[in-house]
Structure formats: C-alpha cells, structure tokens
Amino acid sequence: xxxxxxxxxxxxxxxxxxxxxxxxxxxxxxxxxxxxxxxxxxxxxxxxxxxxxxxxxxxxxxxxxxxxxxxxxxxxxxxxxxxxxxxxxxxxxxxxxxxxxxxxxxxxxxxxxxxxxxxxxxxxxxxxxxxxxxxxxxxxxxxxxxxxxxxxxxxxxxxxxxxxxxxxxxxxxxxxxxxxxxxxxxxxxxxxxxxxxxxxxxxxxxxxxxxxxxxxxxxxxxxxxxxxxxxxxxxxxxxxxxxxxxxxxxxxxxxxxxxxxxxxxxxxxxxxxxxxxxxxxxxxxxxxxxxxxxxxxxxxxxxxxxxxxxxxxxxxxxxxxxxxxxxxxxxxxxxxxxxxxxxxxxxxxxxxxxxxxxxxxxxxxxxxxxxxxxxxxxxxxxxxxxxxxxxxxxxxxxxxxxxxxxxxxxxxxxxxxxxxxxxx
Ligand code: ZN
Ligand code: ZN
Numbered sequence: 001x002x003x004x005x006x007x008x009x010x011x012x013x014x015x016x017x018x019x020x021x022x023x024x025x026x027x028x029x030x031x032x033x034x035x036x037x038x039x040x041x042x043x044x045x046x047x048x049x050x051x052x053x054x055x056x057x058x059x060x061x062x063x064x065x066x067x068x069x070x071x072x073x074x075x076x077x078x079x080x081x082x083x084x085x086x087x088x089x090x091x092x093x094x095x096x097x098x099x100x101x102x103x104x105x106x107x108x109x110x111x112x113x114x115x116x117x118x119x120x121x122x123x124x125x126x127x128x129x130x131x132x133x134x135x136x137x138x139x140x141x142x143x144x145x146x147x148x149x150x151x152x153x154x155x156x157x158x159x160x161x162x163x164x165x166x167x168x169x170x171x172x173x174x175x176x177x178x179x180x181x182x183x184x185x186x187x188x189x190x191x192x193x194x195x196x197x198x199x200x201x202x203x204x205x206x207x208x209x210x211x212x213x214x215x216x217x218x219x220x221x222x223x224x225x226x227x228x229x230x231x232x233x234x235x236x237x238x239x240x241x242x243x244x245x246x247x248x249x250x251x252x253x254x255x256x257x258x259x260x261x262x263x264x265x266x267x268x269x270x271x272x273x274x275x276x277x278x279x280x281x282x283x284x285x286x287x288x289x290x291x292x293x294x295x296x297x298x299x300x301x302x303x304x305x306x307x308x309x310x311x312x313x314x315x316x317x318x319x320x321x322x323x324x325x326x327x328x329x330x331x332x333x334x335x336x337x338x339x340x341x342x343x344x345x346x347x348x349x350x351x352x353x354x355x356x357x358x359x360x361x362x363x364x365x366x367x368x369x370x371x372x373x374x375x376x377x378x379x380x381x382x383x384x385x386x387x388x389x390x391x392x393x394x395x396x397x398x399x400x401x402x403x404x405x406x407x408x409x410x411x412x413x414x415x416x417x418x419x420x421x422x423x424x
Pocket of ligand 2: 330354361392
C-alpha cells in the first residue's frame with residue numbers, strides 16, 4: 001500500500017485508512033450503486049491510486065463483473081499536447097474507440113475521482129488542445145451524452161493532492177495542508193469514524209428529495225430573495241419546472257447519487273424573467289482569476305449592470321462571452337447551516353464550492369429541470385425560457401440572513417428560507 005502523506009503515527013494512519021475505505025465503499029454503494037454483474041469504469045489520476053484501489057476492491061465485493069481503471073496523469077497529458085504531432089492529436093485509434101463503445105453498450109457505470117491539479121496545463125499551447133478537442137470531441141460525444149443524460153449511473157468523489165491543498169491552505173506546510181483538505185473532504189462527504197456513511201446519505205438524500213417535493217408541489221411562479229447585503233432579486237421559474245437534487249434515477253432504472261458531496265436542490269429560472277440585484281457572498285474563480293466583491297443587476301433576465309472590487313475584467317469577459325452568459329441557467333437553494341458551508345473553506349473546486357451556499361449560474365440551463373425536458377430539442381426548450389450558452393458558471397450569494405419567499409400562480413406568498421435556512 002502506498003504511504004499517505006502527513007501521517008504522524010500508526011493511529012492516525014489507521015484512522016485515515018478507515019476513512020478512505022469508507023469513502024470508497026460510499027462511492028460504490030451510494031454514488032453509482034453498482035449492480036450485480038455490472039461493468040464499472042473508474043477515471044482516476046495516478047496520484048489517487050490509494051482511493052481507486054479501494055474502489056476497485058469494493059466494486060468486486062459488491063458483485064461487479066469487471067472494474068476497469070482509466071488512469072490519467074497531468075504530466076503525461078502535458079507532454080502529449082506539447083510533443084505529439086498535429087496529426088496524432090486529431091486521431092482516435094480504433095482500440096480507444098472500441099473500449100469506450102464497449103462501456104456504453106454494456107451499461108458500464110462510471111466513477112470519476114476529482115483531484116485536479118491547479119494550472120496543470122500551464123505552458124501548453126491551448127490552440128493545440130482546442131484543435132484536438134474540436135476533432136475528437138464530436139467523435140466521442142456518444143460517451144458524454146450517455147452519462148450526461150444518465151443512461152447509466154455515474155458519480156464524482158474527491159481525493160486531495162499537494163498542489164490543490166496548497167491553494168486551499170496557502171499558509172500551511174504541505175503535509176499539514178494535505179491533512180486539512182483530507183479531513184474537509186471526508187467531513188463534506190459525510191464520512192466519519194463513528195457512523196455509517198450509507199445511512200448518512202440515505203437520510204441526507206431523503207431530506208433533499210423532501211425539499212424538492214415541497215417546492216415542486218407549490219409550483220412557484222416567482223422566487224424573491226432578500227438580504228442585508230443588498231440582494232433583492234425576483235426570479236420567475238419556467239413553466240413545468242422541476243426541482244431536483246440529491247439522487248436521481250438512471251435511464252437503466254438504477255437510483256444513484258451523481259455528486260459526493262451534494263447539498264443543493266436546483267431548478268430553472270426563466271431566461272427573460274429575472275429582475276433586481278444580487279450580491280455575491282463568495283469569490284468566484286473564473287479561468288484562473290479570482291473575482292471578489294461583485295454584484296449583478298438584472299432587467300428582463302439580462303445583466304444590465306455589474307461590478308467587482310477585484311477581477312472586473314474576468315467578470316466582464318464572462319458576462320459578454322455570448323448572449324446566454326448574461327442570463328441565468330440555474331437557481332440552487334442550500335441551507336446556510338450545511339456541512340460544507342460550516343467549514344468556511346474556499347476549496348477552489350466546484351464540487352465543493354457550489355454546495356456551500358445558495359447559488360445562481362450564468363449560462364446554460366439543464367434540460368432535466370423541465371418536465372420531459374431531456375426528450376426535447378433546443379428549440380422546444382427555448383419556448384419555455386431555457387437559456388442557451390457555451391458556458392455555465394455558478395456563483396454563490398447565500399448568507400446567514402437570506403430570506404426567500406415563493407409566490408404561487410394564484411398570488412400566495414410562502415416563506416421558503418428564514419435566516420439563511422429552509423423553513424421546512
Ligand atoms: Zn448547482
Ligand atoms: Zn451549476
């Protein structure tokens with residue numbers, strides 16, 4: 001077994017190992033909910049091998065037919081994009097294609113380990129990466145479509161790395177920062193020494209499903225957000241919207257949880273019916289630039305005014321990227337009193353940061369947030385007020401004093417959030 005970093009004694013080692021085993025089991029049992037004789041693919045960076053080995057073992061113990069690990073390494077990728085010929089970059093070999101086709105045709109479930117190394121591609125000519133993506137992307141879109149429309153189960157769990165933990169805790173020694181990020185990932189994933197994570201997640205996803213159900217039953221026309229920072233925003237939801245969150249049912253009939261952790265219930269704003277001001281409560285990391293203390297003013301769905309104390313140019317490039325990037329594609333509600341938000345850490349990673357606080361997203365909406373939306377084409381979805389953009393960027397605006405009212409179609413006002421938390 002590989003040695004974990006920052007370990008100071010056998011006891012700590014044992015504890016760390018137990019937590020990692022529990023996280024692996026959680027990914028297999030709750031994340032993808034592996035079925036008997038199912039094929040499992042694990043997408044893992046090399047440095048996440050300690051977690052991936054445990055996932056492989058757990059998946060076999062649960063009856064998986066085959067566990068296939070797709071290893072990646074940022075240096076190997078960097079060398080490939082730097083030194084391979086243009087021709088090679090635009091080629092997908094038949095054996096690479098066949099492997100992916102086998103996974104899709106055989107209903108393989110997919111576990112991805114989130115452990116990105118910040119700036120891993122620094123110095124690489126992005127034009128070459130884009131050239132490769134433009135050619136390879138469409139050829140392999142059958143894979144991303146398969147999983148993004150949940151035809152088979154998929155999930156994402158996190159694992160630390162040196163470079164990442166140093167961006168989260170820049171003032172600590174690497175080993176100390178590593179330990180802190182490790183503990184934070186476990187805590188946010190509801191994994192601890194005492195309790196059963198599977199049971200914790202059952203209770204948690206039941207709670208999220210309950211929130212979704214209450215919100216779906218009200219079928220709100222408008223949400224009204226207000227706090228003392230100056231947020232005063234009215235968002236109309238699209239007709240036939242669906243609140244979703246926690247787990248979902250795959251096209252193959254297997255219930256799974258696509259993100260560990262997840263705290264949000266989310267739905268679709270109408271792209272032309274958002275009015276008022278929203279003040280962000282956490283910095284936004286956009287294309288390597290930190291945007292701080294910013295706000296947006298919306299009129300008829302579009303950002304008509306915005307500012308930032310830091311990172312204004314990056315914010316401007318986001319808002320002006322395309323027509324849809326100045327409109328909303330998602331509204332997500334998260335109680336202020338939640339494990340991730342209580343940690344009060346900026347993870348520099350969407351899997352965590354978007355779950356720390358109520359958030360909105362500029363850019364593309366999710367078709368799953370409309371009744372039967374995943375079977376509609378873009379033109380049909382647009383008639384409902386579905387926003388289309390090349391991007392989808394979440395930003396946080398929840399606070400401990402957030403008040404949210406819902407307005408029903410017959411004009412009733414229902415309290416949803418009081419002092420930052422769900423009232424039901
Ligand atoms: Zn979200
Ligand atoms: Zn989002």
